Amino acid sequence: MSVRGYTMNKDDYTKRLRRIEGQVRGIERMIDEDTYCIDVLTQVSAATKALQAVAVGLLDEHVRHCVKNAVADGDPETLETMVTEATRAIERLVRT
Amino acid sequence: MSVRGYTMNKDDYTKRLRRIEGQVRGIERMIDEDTYCIDVLTQVSAATKALQAVAVGLLDEHVRHCVKNAVADGDPETLETMVTEATRAIERLVRT
Amino acid sequence: MSVRGYTMNKDDYTKRLRRIEGQVRGIERMIDEDTYCIDVLTQVSAATKALQAVAVGLLDEHVRHCVKNAVADGDPETLETMVTEATRAIERLVRT
Amino acid sequence: MSVRGYTMNKDDYTKRLRRIEGQVRGIERMIDEDTYCIDVLTQVSAATKALQAVAVGLLDEHVRHCVKNAVADGDPETLETMVTEATRAIERLVRT
Numbered sequence: 001m002s003v004r005g006y007t008m009n010k011d012d013y014t015k016r017l018r019r020i021e022g023q024v025r026g027i028e029r030m031i032d033e034d035t036y037c038i039d040v041l042t043q044v045s046a047a048t049k050a051l052q053a054v055a056v057g058l059l060d061e062h063v064r065h066c067v068k069n070a071v072a073d074g075d076p077e078t079l080e081t082m083v084t085e086a087t088r089a090i091e092r093l094v095r096t
Numbered sequence: 097m098s099v100r101g102y103t104m105n106k107d108d109y110t111k112r113l114r115r116i117e118g119q120v121r122g123i124e125r126m127i128d129e130d131t132y133c134i135d136v137l138t139q140v141s142a143a144t145k146a147l148q149a150v151a152v153g154l155l156d157e158h159v160r161h162c163v164k165n166a167v168a169d170g171d172p173e174t175l176e177t178m179v180t181e182a183t184r185a186i187e188r189l190v191r192t
Numbered sequence: 193m194s195v196r197g198y199t200m201n202k203d204d205y206t207k208r209l210r211r212i213e214g215q216v217r218g219i220e221r222m223i224d225e226d227t228y229c230i231d232v233l234t235q236v237s238a239a240t241k242a243l244q245a246v247a248v249g250l251l252d253e254h255v256r257h258c259v260k261n262a263v264a265d266g267d268p269e270t271l272e273t274m275v276t277e278a279t280r281a282i283e284r285l286v287r288t
Numbered sequence: 289m290s291v292r293g294y295t296m297n298k299d300d301y302t303k304r305l306r307r308i309e310g311q312v313r314g315i316e317r318m319i320d321e322d323t324y325c326i327d328v329l330t331q332v333s334a335a336t337k338a339l340q341a342v343a344v345g346l347l348d349e350h351v352r353h354c355v356k357n358a359v360a361d362g363d364p365e366t367l368e369t370m371v372t373e374a375t376r377a378i379e380r381l382v383r384t
Contacts, residue, residue, distance in 0.1 A: 148240060
């Protein structure tokens with residue numbers, strides 16, 4: 001069992017991140033072309049939302065990985081660390 | 097194994113929630129006494145932060161419960177449902 | 193012109209905050225009755241969302257108040273302070 | 289007076305957005321190289337935070353622009369629209 005859990009969706013993550021990269025470049029262009037603040041903000045919110053969807057996906061995979069590890073009778077200390085890491089990541093995510 | 101996972105911290109949750117209740121009543125009083133918006137907003141942010149800490153605590157316990165269930169060789173379908181519920185809850189939390 | 197700007201909706205704020213107070217008490221009860229984590233989390237998310245709606249309302253009023261103050265030829269330094277306070281409040285809000 | 293308010297900081301916005309673009313490309317690379325979920329999440333949180341700082345900056349400028357417009361005796365209807373747009377943008381931002 002590998003350490004990361006999102007192997008199956010690698011392409012999906014890549015596609016989403018490329019789209020976000022394009023959105024960020026679009027925001028740069030908008031600012032360069034003196035677009036109205038509010039329209040720029042709409043794009044910034046869209047990119048932020050897209051990044052948060054990536055984060056939720058990664059957390060989902062991490063929790064599934066903790067569970068698989070537990071079913072496979074993994075080392076309790078490693079499991080404990082992984083769950084604590086999940087909580088810290090959720091905390092950071094909720095604060096951003 | 098009980099369905100909820102935060103039995104050990106019940107008192108802690110109760111204490112935190114009573115404090116939040118007090119904060120909300122404080123905000124009501126501030127508005128009643130025509131307190132400056134920005135000072136009211138500071139209190140609203142503090143109460144929101146305190147509620148989110150409760151949410152992170154509940155998620156932590158839920159994930160630990162998923163893991164315990166997995167170690168105890170729980171029903172795979174139940175486990176699957178619990179992990180999906182965790183992800184949906186994280187999603188709602190990130191969006192609020 | 194008074195310092196706060198939400199006089200007209202005082203009752204509305206009070207009603208919303210009383211409802212939030214009730215939601216928080218409901219969460220206390222749910223924890224006391226050992227309700228399933230995920231259901232408690234749904235309630236915590238609802239209360240958080242309601243608090244954030246109050247915050248957005250207060251920010252709206254504050255910005256309107258800045259504008260009224262500007263139209264009324266208010267002291268530039270006070271205006272500057274008020275706008276900076278709005279930004280700081282938005283920052284805190286986005287981080288919670 | 290131009291429609292956008294952040295002319296003075298155009299370079300600053302561009303620099304921040306280029307850095308965010310780099311962060312997003314870094315996340316793509318991390319996923320490609322099978323980096324541990326939690327480390328990827330740390331980077332996603334950092335990029336999200338950086339985007340939100342851009343959003344707060346744009347909102348600050350927009351509110352300052354509303355106030356300048358008000359001081360300059362701008363059209364009340366335009367002002368009203370601009371303030372409402374600020375509130376809607378704050379709402380979207382708080383929800384992401």
